[in-house]
Structure formats: structure tokens, C-alpha cells
Amino acid sequence: MNNQPTEELKRSLGFWSAISIVVGTIIGSGIFFKQGSVLDSAGSSTLAIAAWVFGGIITLTGGLTIAEIGAQMPYTGGLYVYIENLYGRILGFLAGWMQIIVYGPAIIASVAGFMSILMANFFGLGTAWRIPLAVITVLAIGVMNLFENKVGAIFAIITTTGKMIPIAAIIIFGLLFGNQHAFGQTVTEVQHATGGFGVAVLATLFGYDGWILIANLGGEMKNPQKLLPRAIILGITAVLIIYTLITIGILKFLPANLIHRLGENATAYLATKAFGAIGGKLLSAGIIISMMGTLNGKMITFPRIVYAMARRGDLPFSRFLSFVTPKGKSPVIATLFIVALATVMMFFFDPDHLSDLCVFTVYCFYLLAFFGIFILRKKNKGNRPFSTPLYPLVPIIAIAGGIFVLVSELFNDPAGVLLFIGIVIVGLPIFYAVKRMDAKRM
Structure with missing residues (x-):
């Protein structure tokens, strides 16, 4: 491809940047907003906790498997x-197409949609403000990432550190001051579990999703x-x-039936109930910062996937999509492309539904x-x-988990x-x- 630019991305990311991006990308909206749906699907608090553990084990086996592959292809x-x-x-190509057209914009739209719920509550705004708030936040973070990768990496370290404050507060308060039994509660207001344990695990996997995205930065480590x-x-x-x-902390503090009734607002309710109006506001602000770190x-x-595909000439307008700034080495056109698609999805999809479909789509290629x-x-x-470690048992568990998800x-x-x-097939x-x-042209 003689017409492709020669500018390349900068290798400047170290261990703390990488670990902050992994943790910061995973911990976002899922753990705060999926408690109700996981509990409803599981039908009991014990199975809900088991779903989060099981989802984590599936994710960890997948991570261990990809770690071996990624170490041999650090691009x-x-x-x-x-x-x-x-x-x-x-x-x-279809794996890349899936991520830049479906998975990436959809997951960004989903996280922004969840975050806007908290933001609207935080500022005392009505539901009509949710989409505008989500769009403004995505645009602002997108603009920040038009600069060199160190800017986004520093923001990742700051937000990952900041998000540990509300997390620690919820865990400590729930475990020490909660009066409920975390295990053994039944959601009596749901006559039948809405989907069963399998769907509960699927919901937790949205909360764990994002771990593989650090692999997109292999060429910048x-x-x-x-x-x-x-x-x-x-x-x-x-x-x-x-x-x-x-x-466990949330289930010790809030009865299962109340979590069911509150749904997506369970964490915000816990924050206000546990720490008062001001404390609840501060905790909600911490969770919003957490989600900003995820975004x-x-x-x-x-955008690095867009850049990598465009460098190969696999996309229409590849010359523009592969452009990086001469000084900061940032893929600016690719970033704007992802921002535009995510903005469109915010207007047409419900964030909860969108998150489940994102997990399904990406797991098709995880399995491969x-x-x-x-x-x-x-x-x-x-x-x-x-x-x-434990090859071939770990990859087999990862594969079984992937089939289970699909x-x-x-x-x-x-x-x-x-x-x-x-x-995805339209990509062909x-x-x-x-x-x-x-x-x-040749």
C-alpha cells in the first residue's frame, strides 16, 4: 500500500498505565447497574453472587488464554x-469490523447511557437529559484522546485511583454495617427468575468486559x-x-426485593441511604468518575483497531482513517469515527439491551x-x-464459557x-x- 502514511504510534505505555487501563476499562457501569438484573435472573442472592464469581472465572480463563496468544503477537x-x-x-477483517462497527461503538454508547442515569440524578435533571449528557461526555473524552496516548493513560491512572474510593466505601459499609444476610435471600416479587442462572452470568460478563482491549495497545507498550x-x-x-x-456488600445492606424494585437505581439508593444526601452525592460523583475512566x-x-485496519487498507477511506498526528502520534480521524458511531447508537438502543448484545457479538470471535x-x-x-498455566484445562474452560454465553x-x-x-456479515x-x-489502483 504505497499510499499509506508512514507515521506510526508511539511506544510509551508502561506497567502502571497498562494495569490502569485494564482495571479502569473493566470497572465501569456494569457492577453498579447490573446488580438488579443479575439478581432478577438468578432468583436468589446466593445464585447472584455465584453468577458474579462464575463470570469472573470465565473471564480469567479467557484472559489467561489470550495472554499467551497476545505475547506472541504484540501488535x-x-x-x-x-x-x-x-x-x-x-x-x-470480520473480527475488526465487528469491533469498530458493532462492539466498540455499542459498548461506549451503553456505558455512556448508564452513566447519564447517574448524572441526571446527580444534577437533579429529568430523564430527557440522559442522552444529551451521554453525548456531551463521549464527545469530551473523545476530544481528550485526540492528543498523544500519554494524556489518556494519565487520565486512566487518575480515574482508576479515584474509582477505588466509592468501591471501598460500598464494600466496607456493606460488610460492616449491613443487617441483611448476603446469602440465602430470595426475590419473592419475581415469580420466576427472568432468564435463569445462564442469563445472570451473561449480565455479569458485561461488567467484566473490556479486559481484552489492552491488547489493542500492544504496539504502544x-x-x-x-x-x-x-x-x-x-x-x-x-x-x-x-x-x-x-x-456481597450491597446484598448485606439492601434486601433482595428492594434491589429488584430499584433496578438500575439500587447503587444510587444505597449511596444516599448509607452516607446521607451529601455523602450520597459524593459517592455518586465517584461512580460517575469511575464510568468516565471506563469510557x-x-x-x-x-480507534487503534480502526487505525490498524486502515493501515492495512482494509477499510473505505483507509488513508484518512489511518492518519496520525505528526507530533502526538494520535489516530485522530479513527477516534472521531468511533465517537460518531457511538453517538448514533445512543439514540436508537437501550443501554441494558445493548450491553448484552455486545457481549454476545464479541464472544463469537473470542471463541475463535x-x-x-x-x-x-x-x-x-x-x-x-x-x-x-494448567494447559489445556484453562483454554477448555474458556471455550466452554464462550459457548455457554452464545x-x-x-x-x-x-x-x-x-x-x-x-x-457483522454486511462487512463481507x-x-x-x-x-x-x-x-x-495497482
């Missing part, structure tokens, strides 16, 4: 690069072969422990990547910067699944059209 693009190297250009596995594994493990403790992490990583570890083991015998969502929402699969004619245009 910008993450899952897009892995799938292409393992299965060829077409499936690689100082020592990705060592740093990428450490960031993924330590980040997911920390989040698993935090999520379990938060869930920032996603805004850093998804998980199988890829067996392919790489045959190709690169004994030549690995990182080896997945089957659960397929039965739960077949229409939504078909819609998102259709959007675009891929061939771009290749035909390239052939004519």
Missing part, C-alpha cells in the same frame, strides 16, 4: 490481529511480550475480587481466539514469551442476535469492494 489491533494471523484475512500478560492477568484477578466483595479506556483502545491457542502450540513449540443469549434474544450478526461485501478498488 496494535488486538483481537483483529490475532484472528487474521490464526485464520486468514477474511475472518480477521514498552515491553509488550512481558507487560501484556501481566496486565491482563493481574487486572482481571483484581476485578474478580472487587466485584464479589461489592455484590476513556474504550476511547483509547477502539481461544481455539487459536491450540494452533499456536503446534506452530511454536517451546517458543513462547508466556505460557497459559447459547444463553441466542435463546434469550434471538431477534437481537440476528440483527447484530447481520451487521465491503471487504471485497475495498479489495477490488485496491486492485484497480
